[in-house]
Amino acid sequence: MSNDTNVDDPPEEPLQPPTADDQGAGESLEGSGDDPDGDPADVRDTSDSTGGGINTNDENRGDRSDQSGPGDGSGGFGEDGDGTQTDEEDDIETVEDLGSSVDVDPGVEIDESIAEDDLLGGLQIESTADIEVPDRLVDQVIGQDEARDIIIKAAKQRRHVMMIGSPGTGKSMLAKAMSQLLPREDLQDVLVYHNPDDGNEPKVRTVPAGKGEQIIDAHKEEARKRNQMRSILMWIIIAIVIGYTILSGASPLLGIIAAVVIWLFFRYTSRGTDAMVPNMIVDNSDQRTAPFEDATGAHAGALLGDVRHDPFQSGGMETPSHDRVEPGGIHKSNKGVLFVDEINTLDVRTQQKLMTAIQEGEFAITGQSERSSGAMVQTEPVPCDFVMVAAGNMDAMENMHPALRSRIKGYGYEVYMDDTIEETPEMRRKYVRFIAQEIERDGRLPHFNREAAKEVILEAKRRAGRKDHLSLLMRELGGLVRVAGDIARADDREFTNREDVLQAKDRSRSIEQQLADDYIERRKDYELQVTEDGVEGRVNGLAVMGQDSGIMLPVMAEIAPAQGPGQVIATGQLKEMAEESVQNVSAIIKKFSDVNLSEKDVHIQFVQAGQQGVDGDSASITVATAVISALEDIPVDQTVAMTGSLSVRGDVLPVGGVTHKIEAAAKAGCDKVIIPETNEQDVMIEDEYEDMIEIIPCSNISEVLEVALIGQPEKDSLLNRLKQITESAFDPQVSQTGSSNPNPQ
Numbered sequence: 001m002s003n004d005t006n007v008d009d010p011p012e013e014p015l016q017p018p019t020a021d022d023q024g025a026g027e028s029l030e031g032s033g034d035d036p037d038g039d040p041a042d043v044r045d046t047s048d049s050t051g052g053g054i055n056t057n058d059e060n061r062g063d064r065s066d067q068s069g070p071g072d073g074s075g076g077f078g079e080d081g082d083g084t085q086t087d088e089e090d091d092i093e094t095v096e097d098l099g100s101s102v103d104v105d106p107g108v109e110i111d112e113s114i115a116e117d118d119l120l121g122g123l124q125i126e127s128t129a130d131i132e133v134p135d136r137l138v139d140q141v142i143g144q145d146e147a148r149d150i151i152i153k154a155a156k157q158r159r160h161v162m163m164i165g166s167p168g169t170g171k172s173m174l175a176k177a178m179s180q181l182l183p184r185e186d187l188q189d190v191l192v193y194h195n196p197d198d199g200n201e202p203k204v205r206t207v208p209a210g211k212g213e214q215i216i217d218a219h220k221e222e223a224r225k226r227n228q229m230r231s232i233l234m235w236i237i238i239a240i241v242i243g244y245t246i247l248s249g250a251s252p253l254l255g256i257i258a259a260v261v262i263w264l265f266f267r268y269t270s271r272g273t274d275a276m277v278p279n280m281i282v283d284n285s286d287q288r289t290a291p292f293e294d295a296t297g298a299h300a301g302a303l304l305g306d307v308r309h310d311p312f313q314s315g316g317m318e319t320p321s322h323d324r325v326e327p328g329g330i331h332k333s334n335k336g337v338l339f340v341d342e343i344n345t346l347d348v349r350t351q352q353k354l355m356t357a358i359q360e361g362e363f364a365i366t367g368q369s370e371r372s373s374g375a376m377v378q379t380e381p382v383p384c385d386f387v388m389v390a391a392g393n394m395d396a397m398e399n400m401h402p403a404l405r406s407r408i409k410g411y412g413y414e415v416y417m418d419d420t421i422e423e424t425p426e427m428r429r430k431y432v433r434f435i436a437q438e439i440e441r442d443g444r445l446p447h448f449n450r451e452a453a454k455e456v457i458l459e460a461k462r463r464a465g466r467k468d469h470l471s472l473l474m475r476e477l478g479g480l481v482r483v484a485g486d487i488a489r490a491d492d493r494e495f496t497n498r499e500d501v502l503q504a505k506d507r508s509r510s511i512e513q514q515l516a517d518d519y520i521e522r523r524k525d526y527e528l529q530v531t532e533d534g535v536e537g538r539v540n541g542l543a544v545m546g547q548d549s550g551i552m553l554p555v556m557a558e559i560a561p562a563q564g565p566g567q568v569i570a571t572g573q574l575k576e577m578a579e580e581s582v583q584n585v586s587a588i589i590k591k592f593s594d595v596n597l598s599e600k601d602v603h604i605q606f607v608q609a610g611q612q613g614v615d616g617d618s619a620s621i622t623v624a625t626a627v628i629s630a631l632e633d634i635p636v637d638q639t640v641a642m643t644g645s646l647s648v649r650g651d652v653l654p655v656g657g658v659t660h661k662i663e664a665a666a667k668a669g670c671d672k673v674i675i676p677e678t679n680e681q682d683v684m685i686e687d688e689y690e691d692m693i694e695i696i697p698c699s700n701i702s703e704v705l706e707v708a709l710i711g712q713p714e715k716d717s718l719l720n721r722l723k724q725i726t727e728s729a730f731d732p733q734v735s736q737t738g739s740s741n742p743n744p745q
């Protein structure tokens with residue numbers, strides 16, 4: 001390997017491991033500004049022995065073996081907000097130093113005596129403008145302590161991470177934060193050179209970040225000088241030829257033709273000089289942090305690199321192959337973070353290639369389209385020593401290539417993102433800081449006054465759907481902050497106030513919520529809504545659409561003698577759920593009724609429901625009530641709505657989204673709503689609905705029927721029979737001794 005790099009010659013023997021000499025000044029170019037005679041052809045590197053050289057790819061490959069051992073982190077993280085390293089943070093050595101999740105800045109006064117009950121956690125502020133936003137992204141993350149710790153640890157150890165969880169919980173934010181934690185000094189520029197031996201296999205070289213530009217400039221300057229010299233030479237030759245033609249008395253036309261031929265010759269051959277300028281495919285000169293590449297939904301070319309098609313291909317008009325090389329996300333994220341959301345959407349071949357790239361730490365670039373001239377070209381391996389952060393929901397994990405998953409697992413961490421977090425005064429304070437963060441990020445919104453901030457936190461509580469918890473679906477909460485801020489901004493107000501937040505809540509209704517409201521309106525038009533009368537076999541069920549919209553879905557049941565073996569006949573895609581509900585309730589029916597369900601056809605209809613309306617088995621007490629009502633000919637109170645899951649023993653089990661369901665029942669005009677007793681603590685309905693509806697928690701099916709059925713004495717008789725069987729079912733003594741079973745085997 002030559003020790004001097006002339007700009008005309010790409011470094012040779014690219015795949016030999018560098019010697020100590022190679023790594024030093026030998027093959028490097030220094031900035032032309034330092035060159036005393038200004039000649040780029042002999043520029044030299046003066047940087048230290050590890051930083052300055054043009055690197056062969058083996059240096060990158062060497063890094064990979066380090067990855068298999070634990071604790072091989074390159075350390076050196078701890079940056080200011082711009083991601084640049086600061087001296088005092090260079091001392092940080094343990095994950096714990098970085099891992100402790102920050103509260104609001106210590107300068108803000110906190111009244112601890114009221115913190116417990118105050119929605120702002122005791123913060124003594126006028127508005128969110130008093131809160132300072134931390135510089136580093138990792139410190140801005142609210143909740144997700146485990147994911148945050150793992151990101152910090154993985155950055156130190158250069159491990160891959162898989163984050164699974166709901167959208168908008170901070171997965172890409174954490175991946176970006178990770179790139180700020182990786183050391184910046186490892187960054188490299190990647191240059192692709194023309195290969196004079198094989199035009200279809202361009203050479204690849206890496207240099208420390210920022211050097212690439214100097215090399216390109218030096219090559220361009222050299223090419224410019226050569227072209228200048230050639231031009232002078234050309235004009236001299238043309239002048240001689242024309243002079244000779246004139247002096248020899250030959251036709252001037254002959255002289256002009258000779259001049260044109262000479263000009264064409266020089267022009268044609270000058271292309272070779274331009275081809276010597278390398279193509280910098282990765283330029284990290286301006287990177288203030290390690291690179292972060294979001295390859296979500298990228299096609300193969302964008303992820304793995306590509307070589308552009310050349311329509312001319314030969315005859316001197318073609319673009320040299322090294323100039324047509326385009327890097328992929330895997331190359332641009334070299335020494336940084338490659339973030340891929342919904343990784344299962346990448347096709348299998350691309351996932352396999354990604355796996356190879358992870359394993360090798362380098363990946364040659366070739367044309368991705370088989371019919372393109374780019375497919376003929378394949379570069380030497382290009383470094384792609386990235387840390388991958390894969391993200392998605394549970395489907396993404398199940399459907400991703402098993403070998404790729406095992407690679408991430410084997411060389412990294414997996415973490416599940418939380419949807420809610422326990423509400424503590426400190427956490428409420430962080431939510432106030434979140435509002436300040438979102439305002440700062442947007443850059444135009446007015447800050448929130450105390451009351452507005454409280455309303456946002458209240459909404460986070462409501463959206464959590466769980467007692468003493470706050471929702472961590474932060475993107476949606478950020479949306480509320482932005483809409484409220486926009487309302488205040490439109491009025492040119494200094495601060496966003498509570499009314500703005502309330503209005504924003506109404507305006508930022510999700511599509512599902514709008515659809516649900518539309519359903520309710522239409523039901524009213526067609527009189528499908530709540531009536532005062534009792535109806536046999538018809539129960540007002542409740543469901544959730546999307547994440548935050550309740551809807552009332554009546555369920556109707558009809559029992560008819562079966563022609564053959566009895567079956568459950570349900571409409572549409574809810575058949576499975578209906579069958580399960582009937583099976584659950586059949587155990588109870590068998591005990592209190594003489595009717596043999598296996599000789600009956602049970603018809604169930606979810607009135608006007610699409611599949612999206614009902615989730616899991618949350619309608620099973622509704623189906624059970626409808627079936628029992630139809631079976632016993634006892635009408636159901638139509639001013640009652642209900643939600644709850646049912647066990648085979650008749651227990652009412654908890655379900656999700658109770659708050660939204662209760663609100664939907666109130667909007668639809670119901671007077672009472674039955675919910676599982678265990679869900680009582682999760683209820684956080686808006687004040688406006690509180691007086692509209694009575695919430696009745698129930699723990700077993702007889703309590704549900706007690707509320708829902710009307711029409712004595714049939715109801716009393718049914719409840720008596722039911723009581724006997726449920727009491728014996730719940731009697732621990734009976735269960736323990738097994739005496740309820742007359743014939744124990």
Ligand SMILES: Nc1ncnc2c1ncn2[C@@H]1O[C@H](COP(=O)(O)OP(=O)(O)OP(=O)(O)O)[C@@H](O)[C@H]1O
Pocket residue numbers: 140141142143144166167168169170171172173174341391392434438472473474475476478
């Ligand atoms: N835990 C969090 N702390 C602070 N802000 C957050 C958090 N999660 C999300 N955000 C805010 O929401 C925005 C979107 O979050 P992000 O893109 O990280 O979500 P995601 O989980 O990657 O979602 P998706 O899977 O839909 O891409 C962030 O830019 C940030 O403003």
